[in-house]
Amino acid sequence: MWMDSRNFMFANSKQSMVDKLSPEQRRKCMQANKSNDTKPELIVRKYLFSQGIHYRLHCSNLPGKPDIVLKKYSTVIFINGCFWHGHEACPYYRLPKTNTLFWKNKIETNRERDERVRQQLISLGWGVMVIWECQLKPSVREATLKEVVYNLSVAYLKKCGVRTTGEIYAPKEDDIAIAAEGYAPYGKEHNE
Numbered sequence: 001m002w003m004d005s006r007n008f009m010f011a012n013s014k015q016s017m018v019d020k021l022s023p024e025q026r027r028k029c030m031q032a033n034k035s036n037d038t039k040p041e042l043i044v045r046k047y048l049f050s051q052g053i054h055y056r057l058h059c060s061n062l063p064g065k066p067d068i069v070l071k072k073y074s075t076v077i078f079i080n081g082c083f084w085h086g087h088e089a090c091p092y093y094r095l096p097k098t099n100t101l102f103w104k105n106k107i108e109t110n111r112e113r114d115e116r117v118r119q120q121l122i123s124l125g126w127g128v129m130v131i132w133e134c135q136l137k138p139s140v141r142e143a144t145l146k147e148v149v150y151n152l153s154v155a156y157l158k159k160c161g162v163r164t165t166g167e168i169y170a171p172k173e174d175d176i177a178i179a180a181e182g183y184a185p186y187g188k189e190h191n192e
Contacts, residue, residue: 064117075127
């Protein structure tokens with residue numbers, strides 16, 4: 001088996017698949033995958049800011065360095081890529097066909113770490129939101145972002161001690177109090 005800069009054979013794969021990139025080119029491509037300031041992260045941050053919601057980024061003093069920290073709401077937000085964090089039942093998540101065992105182990109390790117970090121944050125009193133990359137696709141983006149703001153509002157009300165069980169106060173007909181005077185129909189003089 002021979003190699004040149006254009007055709008690199010995967011040594012670990014069950015069947016030999018030709019990679020069109022050299023090891024140096026592949027390394028550069030993989031290094032280009034950012035962990036901070038990703039497009040989904042920027043979409044969420046821009047929307048939160050447009051709603052007047054202020055936040056901190058990647059607080060290293062919290063477990064897992066959450067993508068967005070909202071101290072006022074006692075909430076952190078993780079924006080997860082469907083591939084890197086193994087989003088089940090997502091059409092955008094598929095294990096690669098080459099080096100499958102490596103990727104399966106890596107993604108499973110990421111999932112375990114995500115769950116461990118989530119439990120640590122909850123035990124510290126933080127609410128944890130996870131937004132998946134697929135939830136920010138253009139067709140569902142607006143609904144997802146509105147749901148995030150709604151959940152933040154609920155979190156703030158809970159933090160302030162306001163009941164948020166979803167029960168809406170609706171007075172009974174007998175409970176309606178008249179503020180000052182009795183009922184007077186419009187357009188007619190009312191003399192008592």
